[in-house]
Amino acid sequence: MAAEAEQSQTVSVDGRLLKISNLDKVLYPQTGTTKGDVIAYYTEIAPLMVPHLRGRPVTRKRWVHGVGTDAEPGQVFFQKNLDPRSTPEWVRRFPISHHDRTNDYPVVEDLSTLAWLAQLASLEIHVPQWRFADDGTPQNPDRLVLDLDPGPGVGLPECAQVAHWAREAMAAIGLELFPVTSGSKGIHLYAQLDGSHTSADASMIAKELARSLQQLHPDLVVSEMAKAQRKGKVFIDWSQNNGNKTTISPYSLRGRSRPTVAAPRTWDELDEDLAHLDYEEMLARAADLGDLLAPLAPQGASSAAPDRLTKYRSMRDPDRTPEPVPAAAPTPRDGAPTFVIQEHHARRLHYDFRLEHDGVLVSWAVPKGVPTTTRTNHLAVQTEDHPIEYGSFEGIIPHAQYGGGEVFIFDHGTFELEKWRDGREVIAILNGTKDGGVGTGCKVALIHTGGRGGQPENHWLMHLMSGSPTEPKPATEAELRALHERAERDTDLVWQSDHDGAGTAAEAQPSEGPEPVEGPRPDFPPEIKPMLATTATSAEFSNPEDWAFEMKWDGVRAVCYIAGGQAKILSRRGLDTSTSYPEIVDALRQLDVQDAVLDGEIVALDDQGRPSFGRLQNRINLSNPADVRAARRTTPVQLVIFDVMRLNGKSLIKRSYEQRRAELEKLITGGRIQLPPSFDGDLESATTAAQALGMEGVVAKRRNSTYQAGSRGRTWLKIKYFHTQEVVIGGWRTGNGRRADTVGSLLIGVPEGGRLRYVGRVGSGFADAELERITGQFAEMARQDCPLDDVPAIDARDAHWVEPILVGEVSYGEWTDDHRLRHPVWRGWRPDKSPDDVRRE
Numbered sequence: 083m084a085a086e087a088e089q090s091q092t093v094s095v096d097g098r099l100l101k102i103s104n105l106d107k108v109l110y111p112q113t114g115t116t117k118g119d120v121i122a123y124y125t126e127i128a129p130l131m132v133p134h135l136r137g138r139p140v141t142r143k144r145w146v147h148g149v150g151t152d153a154e155p156g157q158v159f160f161q162k163n164l165d166p167r168s169t170p171e172w173v174r175r176f177p178i179s180h181h182d183r184t185n186d187y188p189v190v191e192d193l194s195t196l197a198w199l200a201q202l203a204s205l206e207i208h209v210p211q212w213r214f215a216d217d218g219t220p221q222n223p224d225r226l227v228l229d230l231d232p233g234p235g236v237g238l239p240e241c242a243q244v245a246h247w248a249r250e251a252m253a254a255i256g257l258e259l260f261p262v263t264s265g266s267k268g269i270h271l272y273a274q275l276d277g278s279h280t281s282a283d284a285s286m287i288a289k290e291l292a293r294s295l296q297q298l299h300p301d302l303v304v305s306e307m308a309k310a311q312r313k314g315k316v317f318i319d320w321s322q323n324n325g326n327k328t329t330i331s332p333y334s335l336r337g338r339s340r341p342t343v344a345a346p347r348t349w350d351e352l353d354e355d356l357a358h359l360d361y362e363e364m365l366a367r368a369a370d371l372g373d374l375l376a377p378l379a380p381q382g383a384s385s386a387a388p389d390r391l392t393k394y395r396s397m398r399d400p401d402r403t404p405e406p407v408p409a410a411a412p413t414p415r416d417g418a419p420t421f422v423i424q425e426h427h428a429r430r431l432h433y434d435f436r437l438e439h440d441g442v443l444v445s446w447a448v449p450k451g452v453p454t455t456t457r458t459n460h461l462a463v464q465t466e467d468h469p470i471e472y473g474s475f476e477g478i479i480p481h482a483q484y485g486g487g488e489v490f491i492f493d494h495g496t497f498e499l500e501k502w503r504d505g506r507e508v509i510a511i512l513n514g515t516k517d518g519g520v521g522t523g524c525k526v527a528l529i530h531t532g533g534r535g536g537q538p539e540n541h542w543l544m545h546l547m548s549g550s551p552t553e554p555k556p557a558t559e560a561e562l563r564a565l566h567e568r569a570e571r572d573t574d575l576v577w578q579s580d581h582d583g584a585g586t587a588a589e590a591q592p593s594e595g596p597e598p599v600e601g602p603r604p605d606f607p608p609e610i611k612p613m614l615a616t617t618a619t620s621a622e623f624s625n626p627e628d629w630a631f632e633m634k635w636d637g638v639r640a641v642c643y644i645a646g647g648q649a650k651i652l653s654r655r656g657l658d659t660s661t662s663y664p665e666i667v668d669a670l671r672q673l674d675v676q677d678a679v680l681d682g683e684i685v686a687l688d689d690q691g692r693p694s695f696g697r698l699q700n701r702i703n704l705s706n707p708a709d710v711r712a713a714r715r716t717t718p719v720q721l722v723i724f725d726v727m728r729l730n731g732k733s734l735i736k737r738s739y740e741q742r743r744a745e746l747e748k749l750i751t752g753g754r755i756q757l758p759p760s761f762d763g764d765l766e767s768a769t770t771a772a773q774a775l776g777m778e779g780v781v782a783k784r785r786n787s788t789y790q791a792g793s794r795g796r797t798w799l800k801i802k803y804f805h806t807q808e809v810v811i812g813g814w815r816t817g818n819g820r821r822a823d824t825v826g827s828l829l830i831g832v833p834e835g836g837r838l839r840y841v842g843r844v845g846s847g848f849a850d851a852e853l854e855r856i857t858g859q860f861a862e863m864a865r866q867d868c869p870l871d872d873v874p875a876i877d878a879r880d881a882h883w884v885e886p887i888l889v890g891e892v893s894y895g896e897w898t899d900d901h902r903l904r905h906p907v908w909r910g911w912r913p914d915k916s917p918d919d920v921r922r923e
Contacts, residue, residue, distance in 0.1 A: 095125070098172050098194040102201050109148045109203060112339045113360075117203060120335065123361045124200040128193040130368055131333035133379035135196070137213030139178060139187030141328050142199060143206035149337050158337060161204075164188055170198060176218040189214065205335045208328035212281065213380070220325070221277065225378055226257070226284045227329050228271040228291070229264075229319035233304070233312030241269040242352040244303055244316045247295055249349070255287075260375050261349065262332050265342035265358050268316070270329065274378050281325035288320030332375055335361060346374035366905055370827045370845035372817050390442045393466040393823075397484045397854040402712055404569070405479060406471035412441035415470070418496040421512055422473040423452065423520065428487040430862035431556055435462065435544070437497065437510060442467040444508075446528065446542060447861060451492070451554040452520055453546040462528060462542040463861050466854075478569045480709035484855035488565055490557055493519025506530050509547070524549030538816065538882065540823065569706075604646025607679050610727050610735070611792030612641050612654055615781055617923050618799035623765060623782065630739060631761040631768035634779040634800055635722050636693040637685035638702065638914045642670050642721070645677040651684075653914040662704045665714060666721045669754040678749075681725035681789075686717050693777070695891070699910045721755045724781075727789055735789040739797075742789065772803065779803050805894050807903060808912055808920045810838055812870040813883040814860055817845070817853070824853040825860065829881055830892070830906070831870045832922050840870040841901065843877060844892050847908030860884050889915040 090103035105118030124131070142161045150156030163185040164175055174189045190196050190207075199207065211223040228248060230241040248271055249259045257273040264270050275284060292305035295318065304315040322329045336342045345359040345367070359367070373379070389411040400407040419438040426434050426447075433451040436443035446462040453460050473494060479486045493514040500509040512524040525547040532539040557565075623629055639654040640663075649670035650660045660667050663684060670680075686701060688694040700717040704710045726742050726749070727735050734742050743760060750757040761768040768780045779802040787797035809830035817826025827845030831838040863884040873881070892906040 095194045095197045098170070100170070100194060100198055100201065102197075107148070109145060109205065110339070110341045111148060111151055113341060115341045115361075117201075119361075120203070120205065120341075121197055121200040123335065123341075123365065124196050125193065126365055127333050127361075127368060128196050130373040131331070132190060132192065132196060133373075134332050134375060135190035135207070135209060136380065137189060137191075138209035138331075139176065139214070140190055140199070140331075141187070141208040142202070142204035143208065143337055144202055144204050145337050146203050149205070149339065152339050156337075162187060173198060176214050178220075205337045207331045207334040209331050210325060210328050211284065211323055212325060222275075222279060223281050223284050223323065223325070224275055224277055224380065226273045226275055226288055227322050228259075228288055229322055229329065230269040230271065231312075231317040231319055232268050233309075233315050233317060235314040236302075236316060237267075238263070238269070238356045238358075240302060240316050242356055244295065244299070244318070245269050245271055245352055246349075247299060247303075248291065248318070251291055251295065258377070260378060261347045261352060262375070263345050263347055263356065263358050264330060265334075265336040265344045266330075266338060269352075270332075270344065272332075272375065272378055281323060284323040285320060288318075288323050292318035292320045333364065348374060362905065366846040366907070368846075369848065370817070370843060372826065390440065390467045391469055393854070394468060397466065399483070402709060403479055403483045404477045405475060406469055408469050408471060412469060414441040419499060420470070420473055420494065421497045421510070422494040423492040424475070425490040425492045425554065425557060426485065426487060427489075427557070427562070428479075428485055428862060429859055432862060433492060433554065434465075434489075436468055436473065437508065438470060438473070439502065441470070443470060443472055446544070447858070448544055449862070452524070452526060452551045453544060454551050454553050456546050456548070459543045459545050462544040463538075464540040464542060465858065476565070478566060478706060480706045481703055483709075485858055488557070488562055490561070490565070491516070492554060495519075500525075512549075518552045518555070520551035521549060524551050569708075604648050606643040606645045606650060607677055607728050609643075609652065609656065610641065610679055611656075612639055612681055613725070613790050613792070613798060614794040615798040615800040616794055616796050618782070618796075618801060626765050627762075628784060628786075629762075629765075629782045630743070630785050631765050632724055632781050632783065633758050633768070633772055633777050634781050634802070635683040635685050635758070636695045636778045637683040637698055637722070638912075640666070640682050640684045640721060642666075642678075642680040642682065642723075644670055644673060644675055644680075647671060654919070655914055655916055657914075659914075661707075662701060662710060663719055663721075664710060665754060666719065669721065673749065673755070675749065676730045677728065678726065678730070679728040680723050681727060682721050682723040682755075684719050684721055686719050695910050702911060703913050722758050723750055723755060724758060725789060727791065735791055738786045738788065739783050740785050769801075769803075777803070778806070802923070805896065805923070806891055806909065807832070807841075807894060807906075807923050808889055808891050808915055809841065809844075809906075810886045810917045810920055811884060811888045811890060812838060812840070812886045813868065813873075813881045814856075815843070815877070815881050824857045826853075828890070828908075829870060829873065829877060830890070830903075831886065833917060833920055834922065837871045838869055838886055838917075839901065840873045840877075842903040842906055844903075844906040844908050846906075847892075863887070886917055889913075889917060889920055 090101055092099055092101050102121065105116060107117045108114055109117055109120060144159040144161055145156045148156045173195050174191050175186045176189060177184050177186050188195065211225050211227055213221055213224060215221050230244050232241050245261055252259050252273060259271045259273050262270040296303045296305045302315055304311050304317050321327060330344045332344050332346055334344050341361045342358045343361050343364040345364050391412055395407060398405055398407050422436050424434040426432055432447050432449045434445060435448050436445045445465045445468050447465055448460055448462045450460045476489055476491050478488050493516045495513045495515040497513060498511040500511065502508050508528040510526060512520050512526065513522045514520040527545045527547055529543045529545065531543055532541040641652045643650050649667050650658060651663060651666060653659050666684060685693040686698040688697055697717055701713050701719055704713055723746060726746050729745055746757055772780050779800060782799045784797040809832060811828050812831050813829035814825045815827050817824055827843040829843055831840050865883050865885055868878065868883050869886045889912040891909045891912050893909055894903040895905040898904050
């Protein structure tokens with residue numbers, strides 16, 4: 083019992099307490115997939131899967147001890163009824179009466195219920211084609227299913243052919259089919275029903291279709307149940323439309339030797355080299371394509387009006403941005419409707435045009451502002467609705483947040499509405515109140531052009547119909563500086579008022595050392611470009627005793643300069659990042675040195691004390707003091723020093739690694755600045771330690787080598803335990819499903835021979851809020867032509883191109899023969915790198 087208790091824990095899933103246990107238990111021996119992996123998969127796929135489960139009684143197939151192997155399959159439990167003693171009270175359930183008993187069936191309405199099923203090793207989730215009403219009454223089916231089951235001698239290609247025939251036949255009666263590779267043997271085809279047909283009706287439709295296809299294609303199709311007739315043919319199982327039968331749910335795992343999935347597919351894929359997908363492939367696709375079965379999910383109307391600020395709130399953290407983030411849903415107000423035009427200094431200057439409508443400010447980003455002549459139209463990109471309170475907002479959005487930059491009000495006032503056709507056309511007469519704004523009687527029209535000629539759905543044109551608006555004049559440097567001073571002063575006042583009774587703001591905020599020294603900045607030592615490591619394998623170390631082995635840290639490079647009691651931090655690109663990491667600057671200033679240049683890496687640790695590049699993203703690029711203060715509380719950082727180039731007036735770059743290391747051992751004594759261990763001549767110990775700590779890899783350094791500033795020498799060699807690659811972003815594609823209005827995937831490249839070679843798409847690994855943020859950022863970086871070489875037509879057909887100036891990092895499975903990354907997953911941004919720094923690992 084004690085051992086079992088040690089392996090269990092109670093966690094909060096979607097606001098509900100769930101006891102999970104034995105996360106390391108292997109449920110798929112062939113691939114080593116654990117129960118923890120299964121729970122993680124169902125947790126991540128839940129937003130796509132739950133809408134298709136909602137309202138349906140669930141039958142589970144459980145492999146408590148794992149699926150076993152092909153030679154010795156694991157024991158499976160087919161479970162319908164719920165055990166009231168072990169089922170959490172929050173699991174929704176409805177009874178179904180059978181001829182000899184009544185069973186209580188679970189209904190998956192949320193993530194927590196799906197996670198609970200995964201905890202019970204319910205690998206397969208089966209459901210009928212009908213749903214319960216709110217009172218528990220079974221309703222008519224809302225979908226029809228055809229199960230294409232290949233007999234001996236045929237496989238997925240033959241199923242795909244039959245699927246195309248079925249698609250044509252169903253289209254003739256007005257039903258659209260959606261294909262799903264079952265994850266077992268064949269293909270499932272789904273069609274949406276309007277609820278007017280009974281299960282018997284659906285079975286009859288499916289049966290008649292199966293019979294007609296058998297008559298047309300008797301050499302490949304069979305519709306009879308007799309297994310003896312299935313050799314060399316595809317059996318169309320129409321019987322699963324019976325109200326008492328179930329089918330594996332889309333997105334469910336299968337209890338096969340590999341963790342395959344019932345995976346929604348596109349019709350184009352059925353013409354390709356088709357294979358069943360495992361859960362990792364499914365997650366990558368889901369992030370990129372969204373829910374291909376979205377038309378089958380219920381659109382249940384709500385009696386309450388939708389909260390039009392839901393998207394706005396999801397993109398902003400009220401603790402990290404001064405923008406208004408109201409908690410309540412918006413409601414229309416009395417009085418003349420208002421407008422505001424805000425000058426927004428984000429990555430690129432643009433103007434935000436907002437009109438009050440239905441309790442919110444409907445918003446467009448207009449790169450060139452309101453047209454000043456009737457002869458010229460301006461692009462307007464519709465963005466998320468904003469709260470009415472945003473109409474008076476001026477200030478600084480922290481750069482790490484969505485839309486980061488300075489915001490000024492160019493003009494505001496009321497308007498007269500002439501026409502409002504949602505999603506099509508808006509005409510308004512603006513009456514501004516600021517000198518140098520749009521004036522009074524400025525009549526503008528917004529015309530939706532999205533979707534035409536391949537344009538994004540959120541594109542509009544702004545046309546001046548009459549009036550004399552003023553040409554916008556961007557804020558001067560003095561005005562920008564004054565805004566920053568005012569914002570910083572207001573932030574300090576807020577900080578003090580939030581801590582009444584707890585001392586002053588200076589006492590309340592985090593502190594790691596003395597306050598900055600007043601007076602002129604010291605003469606720091608000359609800048610030294612950091613040395614770089616070359617990728618290698620362990621096979622290259624014929625004489626390990628000639629090498630020292632250190633951990634490879636998953637952070638950002640930091641070249642640290644100390645002089646005159648002060649310190650600064652430069653990135654690998656030479657950018658000053660001191661304001662982003664004040665606690666590191668304070669710790670450097672406390673070192674007992676006259677002057678120094680130190681080489682290291684800034685890292686953020688996860689809950690297990692391991693460097694987390696994902697967590698470090700919360701600190702990268704922050705500069706606003708208030709934003710940095712907030713981030714320091716949630717994401718503390720440390721500095722790992724691994725070399726010294728100058729110390730107390732002397733250059734050390736010509737000294738050996740051993741000599742430089744000896745100086746560091748005397749200088750670095752712990753605290754926020756750490757000196758990592760070095761394993762002299764012992765790659766095995768370094769490897770064991772790195773893997774046990776979940777590190778990215780090790781770096782081997784020749785013990786007698788000098789510091790080769792700015793060079794990628796072979797006296798520093800890096801060995802990675804998982805594949806990562808820095809990439810340059812050249813474009814993006816719109817997502818599907820819940821990502822329909824944002825970036826769905828990035829098109830990425832790696833410089834090669836003076837060109838930017840396309841290496842694939844990445845859509846997995848992003849948080850939805852991050853996708854929302856970069857959608858706005860990319861709108862300001864747009865270009866007409868493709869900056870990437872060798873982009874396949876299928877990836878370029880609906881792509882939006884951007885200036886290739888941003889660098890990120892992905893993990894991946896391997897490089898393919900055609901120089902693509904297999905299964906890339908996003909790790910984070912690399913603002914410390916420029917595109918010129920990127921090379922194929």
